[in-house]
Amino acid sequence: MHSSKLVAISVLLFIFYNCYEQVITIRGRRYARSREAAAKSVKENAQARARWLAAKDAVKKRAIELQSQFLSHNSSSSEHNDAASGRKETGAGYPPIQEIEESSDSSDGFDAETENKNQKRKQQTKHARTNTQIFKYAYSQLEKEKAQLKRNRDLTLSGVISMATNSETSRRPPVEIAFRDLTVTLKQKKKHLLRSVTGEIRPGRITALMGPSGAGKTTLLSALAGKTVGCSITGLVLINGKGESIRSYKKIVGFVPQDDIVHGNLTVEENIWFSANCRLSAELAKADKVLVVERVIESLGLQPVRDSLVGTVEKRGISGGQRKRVNVGLELVMEPSLLFLDEPTSGLDSSSSQLLLRALRREALEGVNICMVVHQPSYSLFKMFDDLILLAKGGLTVYHGSVRDVEEYFAHLGINVPERINPPDYFIDVLEGMIKPNTSSGVSYEELPLRWMLHKGYPLPPDMKPNESGLEAPVINVDSKNQGNDANSGPEQLSFCGEFWQNVKYKLEARCDVIQNNFLKSKDLSRRRTPSILLQYRYFLGRIAKQRLREARIQAIDYLILLLAGACLGLIAKASDESFGAPGYTYTVIATSLLCKIAALRTFSLDKLQYRRERASGISSLAHFVAKDTIDHFNTLIKPLVYLSMFYFFSNPRSYFIDNYIVLLCLVYCVTGIAYALAIFLEPGSSQLCSVLLPVVLTLLSTQPKDSKFMKILTNLCYPSWALEAFIVSNAKRYYGVWLIQRCGALLRNNYNLHHWGLCISLLMAAGAASRALAFFGMLTLQKK
Numbered sequence: 049m050h051s052s053k054l055v056a057i058s059v060l061l062f063i064f065y066n067c068y069e070q071v072i073t074i075r076g077r078r079y080a081r082s083r084e085a086a087a088k089s090v091k092e093n094a095q096a097r098a099r100w101l102a103a104k105d106a107v108k109k110r111a112i113e114l115q116s117q118f119l120s121h122n123s124s125s126s127e128h129n130d131a132a133s134g135r136k137e138t139g140a141g142y143p144p145i146q147e148i149e150e151s152s153d154s155s156d157g158f159d160a161e162t163e164n165k166n167q168k169r170k171q172q173t174k175h176a177r178t179n180t181q182i183f184k185y186a187y188s189q190l191e192k193e194k195a196q197l198k199r200n201r202d203l204t205l206s207g208v209i210s211m212a213t214n215s216e217t218s219r220r221p222p223v224e225i226a227f228r229d230l231t232v233t234l235k236q237k238k239k240h241l242l243r244s245v246t247g248e249i250r251p252g253r254i255t256a257l258m259g260p261s262g263a264g265k266t267t268l269l270s271a272l273a274g275k276t277v278g279c280s281i282t283g284l285v286l287i288n289g290k291g292e293s294i295r296s297y298k299k300i301v302g303f304v305p306q307d308d309i310v311h312g313n314l315t316v317e318e319n320i321w322f323s324a325n326c327r328l329s330a331e332l333a334k335a336d337k338v339l340v341v342e343r344v345i346e347s348l349g350l351q352p353v354r355d356s357l358v359g360t361v362e363k364r365g366i367s368g369g370q371r372k373r374v375n376v377g378l379e380l381v382m383e384p385s386l387l388f389l390d391e392p393t394s395g396l397d398s399s400s401s402q403l404l405l406r407a408l409r410r411e412a413l414e415g416v417n418i419c420m421v422v423h424q425p426s427y428s429l430f431k432m433f434d435d436l437i438l439l440a441k442g443g444l445t446v447y448h449g450s451v452r453d454v455e456e457y458f459a460h461l462g463i464n465v466p467e468r469i470n471p472p473d474y475f476i477d478v479l480e481g482m483i484k485p486n487t488s489s490g491v492s493y494e495e496l497p498l499r500w501m502l503h504k505g506y507p508l509p510p511d512m513k514p515n516e517s518g519l520e521a522p523v524i525n526v527d528s529k530n531q532g533n534d535a536n537s538g539p540e541q542l543s544f545c546g547e548f549w550q551n552v553k554y555k556l557e558a559r560c561d562v563i564q565n566n567f568l569k570s571k572d573l574s575r576r577r578t579p580s581i582l583l584q585y586r587y588f589l590g591r592i593a594k595q596r597l598r599e600a601r602i603q604a605i606d607y608l609i610l611l612l613a614g615a616c617l618g619l620i621a622k623a624s625d626e627s628f629g630a631p632g633y634t635y636t637v638i639a640t641s642l643l644c645k646i647a648a649l650r651t652f653s654l655d656k657l658q659y660r661r662e663r664a665s666g667i668s669s670l671a672h673f674v675a676k677d678t679i680d681h682f683n684t685l686i687k688p689l690v691y692l693s694m695f696y697f698f699s700n701p702r703s704y705f706i707d708n709y710i711v712l713l714c715l716v717y718c719v720t721g722i723a724y725a726l727a728i729f730l731e732p733g734s735s736q737l738c739s740v741l742l743p744v745v746l747t748l749l750s751t752q753p754k755d756s757k758f759m760k761i762l763t764n765l766c767y768p769s770w771a772l773e774a775f776i777v778s779n780a781k782r783y784y785g786v787w788l789i790q791r792c793g794a795l796l797r798n799n800y801n802l803h804h805w806g807l808c809i810s811l812l813m814a815a816g817a818a819s820r821a822l823a824f825f826g827m828l829t830l831q832k833k
Contacts, residue, residue: 093188186339190346220415221575222251223288223297223386225272229507230283232264232271232443241267241279242443246506249435251385251417254408256430256451258422258472259439260480265421266306266390267443272419273303273388275664292573297386298666299327299574302379306390306421308371309657312360313595316350316374317341319358320381325587326667327382330579344381347407348373349400357598369400376404380411382665385574387411389420398426405432427470440479444497461491461499584668588675596679603683606647607690613639614691618698629701633775634751637768640691640712641719641743647683648723649739651676652823653732659827673824677724684720688712707778714812715771719743721819722767728826743768767815773800774808781805 226248232241242264249255249272257265270276272285274294287294294301310319324341332340345354350373358374359365366374376392387408393401408418409432422433436454438447447454455471458464463478465471477483478493491499501508579587596603617639621632652659663669688709696705722742726735750769754760763769777800 093191182335182338183342185335186342189339190343193343220383220385221300222415223300223417224251225249225294225386225417226286226289227272228284228286230268230271230281230285232267232276233280233282235278235280240443242271244501244506244509245283245439245443245445246504247437247445247448249417249419251415252412253417253434254405254412254432255419255435255437256422256425256433257419257437257439258476259446260441260476263439263441263479264443265439268437268439269388269390269419269421273301275303293570295570296573299572299576299578300383300385302382302384302387303664304376304379304387304389304392305661306394307657308368308375309661310358310371310374310378311591311595311655311658312358312363312365313598314591315355315357316366316370316377317345317354318591318594319374320344320377322587322591323378324381325579326584326662327578327665330577330583340381340383344377344407347410348377348380349403350374350377369396372396373400373404376407379665380407384411384416386417387419389418391421391423393425393429394423398429401425401429402432405429422472424470424473424476427472430470430472438475438479440493440497442497446475446479446496446500448500461496463491578666581668581671584671585675588671589678592675592679602650606643606683607687610640610643610687610691611694613643614694614696615698618695621699629699629703629779630772630776632695632699632701633772633779634747636691636695636712636775637715637771638743638747640687640715641747641768642740644683644687644716645719645723645726645739645743646736648680648720649727649732649735651680651727652724652827653727653735663827669827670824673820673827677820680720684713684716687716701779703775703779703781708775710809711771711774711778711812714774714809714816715767718767718771718812718816718819721816721823724823725819725826728823728830747772767812770808770811770815774805774812776800777802777805777808 228246230245231243233239234241245268257269259265267276267279271279271281272294284291285294287297314322320341324337328337328340345351350370353366353370357363357365358371365371372392372395376389379387379389389408392404396404408420412418412434422429430451433451435449436447436451437445438454440446447457449457454475455465458475465474474483479496481493484492498508498512500506501512617632617635621629621635659669659672662672692705692708692712696708701708723735723739726738729735730738746766747768750763750766750772752759752763754763780800780802
């Protein structure tokens, strides 16, 4: 009877699992078909309108030619009446140019009228329910934007007026950053990473941050984005002219890291859609979200691979350049007002880099403030930037201004770029000291930061002031300057204990910085209300469910191992009446704890980098954690069933199946929470080792005789002792008659109580909840080293 129920439950779960995957696949195909049909319809309409405009231009051109021919014919005629009658006849045959112009004007009026209709249609599409209607709206808007960009590129009067009066191009709140005498120092080594950097980055412009290796480019980007940890920052940073923290604008600030941190087991579209759902305004209609996502995919050239998996190291996906563009698209899709990019063009070819820059140029037209670190761009790419910040080694500024004026500035110093040499490559080689420029003024590369400070009238650092009069290059070796006292064997050299204490103090300060950034919330000045935690929890559930379905083979292997373990242990450990099945239950606790812990490590150990990026962008950590735990509850419910389907019927204990299932369910819940904590606090290798050792050591400790008080307290703190007591008590309750004396003696020897079954279950559940709370705290406080 029990076996038939188990078979029925297993068949139902198998059908549900496979049908759910098929439902998701079919929904994705229907969604793709709706998108393709809408794109085809909009494209056909755009082509028809283009043909109509071409025909109108041809008619207009032909009318002008006929009118000019007619006027020349009239000038050669001598009789005025014949000319007049000729005009009437011609006027009857061909429309005059005034009518053509009027028809052109009327078509412009028609365009204005259609714009008003489009505004009404936009309001209607907010209530559209079908995917086809939503996609038609999105693709029609994209076609209009392309036509608008083409008109603006032609520099016609109508294009200039349209660009000036278009309200869509300035809808994002502007964010301007100004920094004065900014200095960043590493706390542990007292080393300057940036020194006296002054400048500003403005909305609507793309600022390139360049310099040789070790110049502090990423440090400056991180300092402006508020991401520096373990460093002391001096100077002044103003946001829109006020001394506010950049974290107050976190919802409208995007940061693209140098590494391509994306989910490899999701498609390109799924990655971008998740970022859009969690970071765009909650008031934004679905049709507008579709428009934003389609615009990003279109501008980054990701249409051919939108349904392809991004891929991981083990499983090949899209190319490296496409992965880099997906990395940028995750930030573009949230419509930022301020965007930082750390070497987004590294690893891209020239065409891909220009495609990316064109997408960023479009964002700049909407008023986005863009600052990016670039490593040796081509000349055509270099000319696409608006401003340039050039840093020298030691974190000193060499130039900050317009890209068009950089060659003129260096030429004023006597540094001229040779012919057929890329200017940014030449400037970086000069700053590296690899090339000595042929300068008539005798300026060396060490003098360039001093020259810039004097040129702009900035205050000089103390060690550079003595050289101001002679304009000689100061010898600035930051490493030797800041660490010279440590290198000497003088009285200031730290002892072993002093150095150890300094390292501990530095780590504590860095940890406090992380806790302060994560727990102390600053006031929100972004004026954007993102989705609530419950809504983000729903988005996380959908994403994690898709990821788990794509890992179905791994899940199947876990279940197969549990089946084999249950069968083997059930055959080895038969339930004996003298021990009430204690050996078999001991093996059960070890096996299920070990296997379930190892499987649960994958929940949080595989996507730590992705989580840190999402947390830094303002996505809820609570929604992330609870959604993963919710999906894992499926395994928590099924794995005890899978194991007991073999172990229970091979060992044949006297206790009820449901009692064993409840105990094993609480045990799996407990060890899953412990695995969460191990995965978050430890590295993958260490967490796997602890997951193997902990069940074995704690279970062996729980089975030791409780002779001393210390041993009794120690075993009572181990979760295997609670599970063993619950298993043995549930089995011992089924012994009656002459077995009562044997039961009492066995329970007394192991210090078990027949009435503590509910207490053991509660302790297991409490331990699972406490370990989850500890794991969540670790998620918030720990950060990448």
